Amino acid sequence: xxxxxxxxxxxxxxxxxxxxxxxxxxxxxxxxxxxxxxxxxxxxxxxxxxxxxxxxxxxxxxxxxxxxxxxxxxxxxxxxxxxxxxxxxxxxxxxxxxxxxxxxxxxxxxxxxxxxxxxxxxxxxxxxxxxxxxxxxxxxxxxxxxxxxxxxxxxxxxxxxxxxxxxxxxxxxxxxxxxxxxxxxxxxxxxxxxxxxxxxxxxxxxxxxxxxxxxxxxxxxxxxxxxxxxxxxxxxxxxxxxxxxxxxxxxxxxxxxxxxxxxxxxxxxxxxxxxxxxxxxxxxxxxxxxxxxxxxxxxxxxxxxxxxxxxxxxxxxxxxxxxxxxxxxxxxxxxxxxxxxxxxxxxxxxxxxxxxxxxxxxxxxxxxxxxxxxxxxxxxxxxxxxxxxxxxxxxxxxxx
Amino acid sequence: xxxxxxxxxxxxxxxxxxxxxxxxxxxxxxxxxxxxxxxxxxxxxxxxxxxxxxxxxxxxxxxxxxxxxxxxxxxxxxxxxxxxxxxxxxxxxxxxxxxxxxxxxxxxxxxxxxxxxxxxxxxxxxxxxxxxxxxxxxxxxxxxxxxxxxxxxxxxxxxxxxxxxxxxxxxxxxxxxxxxxxxxxxxxxxxxxxxxxxxxxxxxxxxxxxxxxxxxxxxxxxxxxxxxxxxxxxxxxxxxxxxxxxxxxxxxxxxxxxxxxxxxxxxxxxxxxxxxxxxxxxxxxxxxxxxxxxxxxxxxxxxxxxxxxxxxxxxxxxxxxxxxxxxxxxxxxxxxxxxxxxxxxxxxxxxxxxxxxxxxxxxxxxxxxxxxxxxxxxxxxxxxxxxxxxxxxxx
Numbered sequence: 001x002x003x004x005x006x007x008x009x010x011x012x013x014x015x016x017x018x019x020x021x022x023x024x025x026x027x028x029x030x031x032x033x034x035x036x037x038x039x040x041x042x043x044x045x046x047x048x049x050x051x052x053x054x055x056x057x058x059x060x061x062x063x064x065x066x067x068x069x070x071x072x073x074x075x076x077x078x079x080x081x082x083x084x085x086x087x088x089x090x091x092x093x094x095x096x097x098x099x100x101x102x103x104x105x106x107x108x109x110x111x112x113x114x115x116x117x118x119x120x121x122x123x124x125x126x127x128x129x130x131x132x133x134x135x136x137x138x139x140x141x142x143x144x145x146x147x148x149x150x151x152x153x154x155x156x157x158x159x160x161x162x163x164x165x166x167x168x169x170x171x172x173x174x175x176x177x178x179x180x181x182x183x184x185x186x187x188x189x190x191x192x193x194x195x196x197x198x199x200x201x202x203x204x205x206x207x208x209x210x211x212x213x214x215x216x217x218x219x220x221x222x223x224x225x226x227x228x229x230x231x232x233x234x235x236x237x238x239x240x241x242x243x244x245x246x247x248x249x250x251x252x253x254x255x256x257x258x259x260x261x262x263x264x265x266x267x268x269x270x271x272x273x274x275x276x277x278x279x280x281x282x283x284x285x286x287x288x289x290x291x292x293x294x295x296x297x298x299x300x301x302x303x304x305x306x307x308x309x310x311x312x313x314x315x316x317x318x319x320x321x322x323x324x325x326x327x328x329x330x331x332x333x334x335x336x337x338x339x340x341x342x343x344x345x346x347x348x349x350x351x352x353x354x355x356x357x358x359x360x361x362x363x364x365x366x367x368x369x370x371x372x373x374x375x376x377x378x379x380x381x382x383x384x385x386x387x388x389x390x391x392x393x394x395x396x397x398x399x400x
Numbered sequence: 401x402x403x404x405x406x407x408x409x410x411x412x413x414x415x416x417x418x419x420x421x422x423x424x425x426x427x428x429x430x431x432x433x434x435x436x437x438x439x440x441x442x443x444x445x446x447x448x449x450x451x452x453x454x455x456x457x458x459x460x461x462x463x464x465x466x467x468x469x470x471x472x473x474x475x476x477x478x479x480x481x482x483x484x485x486x487x488x489x490x491x492x493x494x495x496x497x498x499x500x501x502x503x504x505x506x507x508x509x510x511x512x513x514x515x516x517x518x519x520x521x522x523x524x525x526x527x528x529x530x531x532x533x534x535x536x537x538x539x540x541x542x543x544x545x546x547x548x549x550x551x552x553x554x555x556x557x558x559x560x561x562x563x564x565x566x567x568x569x570x571x572x573x574x575x576x577x578x579x580x581x582x583x584x585x586x587x588x589x590x591x592x593x594x595x596x597x598x599x600x601x602x603x604x605x606x607x608x609x610x611x612x613x614x615x616x617x618x619x620x621x622x623x624x625x626x627x628x629x630x631x632x633x634x635x636x637x638x639x640x641x642x643x644x645x646x647x648x649x650x651x652x653x654x655x656x657x658x659x660x661x662x663x664x665x666x667x668x669x670x671x672x673x674x675x676x677x678x679x680x681x682x683x684x685x686x687x688x689x690x691x692x693x694x695x696x697x698x699x700x701x702x703x704x705x706x707x708x709x710x711x712x713x714x715x716x717x718x719x720x721x722x723x724x725x726x727x728x729x730x731x732x733x734x735x736x737x738x739x740x741x742x743x744x745x746x747x748x749x750x751x752x753x754x755x756x757x758x759x760x761x762x763x764x765x766x767x768x769x770x771x772x773x774x775x776x777x778x779x780x781x782x783x784x785x786x787x788x789x790x791x792x793x794x795x
Contacts, residue, residue: 100593100772151773159773162595176597177554178526211525212557239526241499247525312502375766375774389767390736392784393791394759 040070044338052272056255056262056292061279065271069340075117075270076335076346079109079328081353082133085142088361089132089149093305097365098149102163105133107300110327111234112137114273115202119281122197126172126185127204129164130234130299134204138171142360147367154367158374163304179205179212182231186218189229189290200281204232208239210253219257219290226289230280231257233294234267240303241312254294267295268325271334298325376400441648441684446668447619454621454652459661463654470652475645476508478620478653479585482627483509483546485657487516490544492581493631495521497531497548505550506587506646528554532561532584539581539636540569546631552588552640553597559605566636567611580634585627587643588616589681589733590779595772601680601734601765606638607711607743613662614710616640616680620651625660626708633662642681663712667721671703674789675721677730677744679707682780686731689785696786697793710740718744719751726757727792731780736764758795761788 048063086104093102105112108130115125116137127134132145140156148155148166156166157174166174172188175181185203192199205215210233222229233253237244244251254262265276273295280291298321302309309318335341341349376389376398388397441447448454455464473481486493495512501523503510513521524531528549535545549555555562562584570578589601606614613635617623623641630637668683669690678686683706690702703721707714722728728748730741741762748760763780771778 100595101598155773160596160769160771162593162772165596165772176595177557180557208526211527211530213527213529214557239498240505241502242523242525246523306505370773372774372777375768375771375777379768390764391766392736392780393761393763393788395787395791396784 038069038341040073041068043068044072044340046271046334046338048269048272048275049266052266052269053276054254054264056252056264058261058263058283058291061263061275063275065275067271071117072331072335072338072340073349075113075274076328076331076341077349077353078113078116078137079270079331080350081142081356082109082113082136083328084353084357085136085145085360086132088146088357090301090305092146092149092361098163099151100162102149102305103129103131103303104301104305105130105299107321107326108234108236108267108297109133110270110273110331111267111295111297114267114270115232115277117270118274118277119200119202121170122199123281124170124172124185124188124192124199124201125204126175126181126188126201127234128175128178128181128206128209130206131164131166131171131174134171135166135168135174138168140166140168140171142357143363143367146361147364150364150367151369152364152367153370153374154364155370158378159370160374160378178209179214181205182209182212182215183218183221185231186222186227186229186290189222189227189284190225192228193225198285200228200230200284202230202232202277202280204234206239207233207235207237207244207251207253208242208247210256211248216257219260219292222290223257223260226287228284229290230277230284231260231290231292233292234297235294236297236299238299238303238312241307243312252294254292257290257292260290260292262292262294264294264296267297268327268330270327270331440688441619441645441681444684444687446683446687447649448621448651451652454654457621459625459666460621460654460658463656463658467654467656469655471655472650473620473624473653474647474650475617475620475623475641476506476647478624478651479508479627479641480510480512481653481655482624482631483512484515485628486544486546486631487512487520489657490632492542493520493544493546494538495546495548496524496534497585498526498550499523500548504548506643508585508641508646509548528557529561532558532582533565535582535584536561536565536569536579536636539566539579540577542581544581544631545583547582547584549584549586551598551643552586552602553600555584555586555602555638558584562606562612562636562638563609567609569611570635571611578634579636582636583627583631583633583639584637585639585641587646588640589642589644590770590775591644592775593772594770594775596770599770599775601640601732603638603640603710603732604734604738604740604743607713607740611636613637613712614640615662615708616642616710617708618642618680618683618706619645619649620653622660622706622708624653625658626662628657629659629662632659637662640680644681660708662709663714664708665714665717666706666708667703667717668706669702669704671701671725673700673725674702674727674729674792675705675718675725676702676785676789677705677707677718677728678732679710680733682731682733685780685782686729686785688782689789692782692786693789693793697790700789700793702789713744713747715744715747715751719748722748722752723755726752726755727795728752728756728760729763729785729788729792730760731763731785731788733765733780735767736762737767739764758792761792763788 189201
């Protein structure tokens, strides 16, 4: 049993599986984006603004960080690709090809990309609704994400789940009951500690879910046993239609565990997210116990596709966030200022992202609906299931 | 999976052939048309489209005598109307839940905050266990707590509060305290595309729990009367609202304050040969199945019963019917194993064993999680219900 757990947690450490190629293969393709000869391993120094972090019962992380040009371009590429993917999902929903519930992370790209850039495949992530971006950065292909939304065979959960039910190695979903995923994250972290794996689990939830009792139950267990767990509150200011201040007695989410130190981060700045996650990994894996991290971010769209997102906040507010705090625009500015790439080179990346997403959408659309056998698969462990699953009427049963 | 009926006419055969050719596409968008019957509420004969029809109901006799005014409402508006009356007639009543002061995700509470104030109609954090526990506390003081759980699928975080606190408060305090003033409204059932956590129908979990009542209306008139009765009933009530009917079901609903009885099933159609039992949105699949069966099997007459309240179960009405017909078909969307149809089956067998002419048929959801892409395979649709009626008839 132990061996199984260990191998699951370590699977991504020992091998660099092919499934991860899309997310991690950028090193080989990066130079092609540069019009001129560029040394992609050349380092650039970045100093974060003082306002990037607020802390609770700990010292602020360093504001200085260093990236290779390649790493910066990788972040940019993932962010624009992710946004393009979500725009494609939006269009497919509006074209009635995606049905049901669909929660887009447009505006919150710096969170998943910044986090992924700071961790390795041995670190684990779990979240609730807005999960498309995490699925992508953890190695899920765009085709499999769009395919899931469309309910196709190529979908990452075989089309059985849809928007909030996406998973990839090292990414435990995508959960439909908000808050329920948080103690799961603590459990994953416990196995890391149990097996002495020097890795961390990021257990994410939104400002809306932050008030679920389970969150506090998980805080307590994590601190009691000093688990390498980072409780990440993705604060996008609104839990569905309710603003943070109307749902939470304290909106200082990073302080809400009391006995667990916390850090508040500008979640619209991918570099700040990177630095905070790197810091959090060092903290938790050095035996200091859990951390609470609040990532201040913003979703441009409504909670789901049926929410226009403008009844509980003003259009001006959304426009203001888009024009002053957009994570992609912000990163673009850094890239140009730091001479990492030119505007033209970035445009080429944008164009390429669009092409990649368009192709993935086409492939997903071409994928058939899943075979009916998938209807009965995955309910029980193969070989241990009941003899049959009963259907709608006595004569209709599926025999395994 | 497409089941072709035996006695298709030539034109139907042609139609079915073309369906078969494009079966894949059809499955993606809509269920194949069967024998010209479009399942659903839109053309239902059970829907009261005029004032006269609405008031012909003997249960509404006092309404028509007092004030016969009706208004055209869909199901969410009828629910809204009931809560509005409850708030107006009971100053201890409050309405709360996630996003309710904005009108709720299905608009069932829209306008209530403006009308009654935000101290009586308010948003809660996303905290289902907290919502129900809070309601139990209010009810323990004798107030009327009308809580909304945004989707029935989200009721499980509150399961402990319902099963262990709300349901047992009266019993475990020897009648000193109770949670009778608590009503939990929650949208349930399939909606065509909800997937795992927006489609479930969990009535059976609560039917197993002594101390709570469980109600599920089929239409706007029913919803208003049953909800008012549930709110005023001094037992905790879980009121399931089939979300697919929120906009689809439109009736002429009496404007005034009225209640429909809890624990009383309604015979929607009289018949002699087969008793057909359901509740909520499943009623419309059954109505269509009966139409089809009566057309296909000349002389057949089916009796359709809407349970309306799952607990208390009106077993008398069902047993009386089955003793006449000798045949019973029960249908619900929840999975078959441990589903409420099993309870009805067993109770009917206790009372009607010697009168049964055929094994009782249950037409239910599959014993699988509720799948996104396979929803149409999962549903106990009209054709399945028809098959069951046919089967008991031919047994």
